Amino acid sequence: MNPWQQLLLVWSLAAVAQALAWRRQQRTRNAGIVDVVWSFGVGGAAVLTAATGQGALLPRLLLAALGGLWGLRLGLHLLHRVRGEAEDGRYAQLRKRWGDAPLKWLTMFQFQALLVALFALPFLAVAANPVAHWNAWFMAGIAVWIACVAGEAIADRQLSRFRADPANSGKACRAGLWRYSRHPNYFFEWLHWFAYVLLAAGSPLAWLAWSGPVVMYLFLRFLSGVPFTEAQALRTRGEDYARYQRSTPMLIPWFPKEER
Known part of the structure; x- marks a missing residue:
């Protein structure tokens, strides 16, 4: 297939998958399934x-x-959360505004299907790469991928362990990697997309691979990531999270300031 045919096929399958997920959330009233389907997609x-x-x-x-x-x-990580917890606070807030309005929720789910196609652009670049032998770019891509996926998994595990303790209710997580970044999982998620930039080295579509880290950063920093997550954290954790904001870097890990 040529890249445009590949992209159309990805979008079509994602649209069907998200339509099925939308039907499920209409029954369960838990829209977190949209993130599960996006990840698998x-x-x-x-x-x-x-x-x-x-x-x-x-x-x-x-x-x-x-x-x-x-x-x-x-x-799988997100599926475990969706099955074991109440609806994510971001979607719970939307449900307060939208209720169960089918068209609004369907639009949101189909927008996520479009994002699957958008984030498939770096994959098109790698899949078109004619380089048939091992080189430093491929090795670097694997190293970046391992470091970032491991970092994100560690951050997710640390947060899950913290949230599972009832004594931490209403508190911001400062355990492990969360001491150095308010969103270490997002940081490693963003950094992971550079692996495909490296794997695309030598491809005629190599420039397309840069859409991954650029678009992911924009979404995490300004759109659906940090802003929504922090707004929800302030609603549920109040002043403790505000102190955490003042002392801890937002995304890129660094040493925290003294809390005040």
């Missing part, structure tokens, strides 16, 4: 574009393995 897009790409076998195998495993890990 992006991971699946990596496997699909690798299977249908026209590049050399090696970069396509790396893409399928790394992109697929990333999506699988994140999707």
Whole structure:
């Protein structure tokens, strides 16, 4: 397939998957499933574009393995949260405004399907890479992927452990990596997209791979990531989270200031 056909196929399958997820949330009133399907969808897009790409076998195998495993890990982590917890506060706030309005929720779910296609753009670049031999770019891409996926998994585990303790109710997590960044999971999630930039080195579409880290940063920093998460944290954790904001870097880890 050419890249445009691949992109259309990814979008079509994501739209169907999110439509099914929308029907489920209409019954369960838990919209967190949209994030689960997005994660599995992006991971699946990596496997699909690798299977249908026209590049050399090696970069396509790396893409399928790394992109697929990333999506699988994140999707399973989010699925565990959706099954075990009440609706995410971000979506609970939307439900207060929208109620169960089917069209509004369907629009939101289909927007997430569009985002699956958007985040598949770096995969198109890797799948078109004609470089058939191991090189420093591929090794660096694997190293970045391992470090970032491990970092995100550690941050997720630390937060889950903190939230599972009833004594921490109403408090901001400052355990482990969360002492140095208010969103270490988002930091490693963003950094992980540079792995595909490295895997795309030598591809005629290499420039397209930069859409991953650029778009992810914009979404995390200004749109659906940090702003929504911090607004919810301030509603539920109040002054403790405000102190945490004043002392701890937002995204890129660094040593915290003294709390005041």
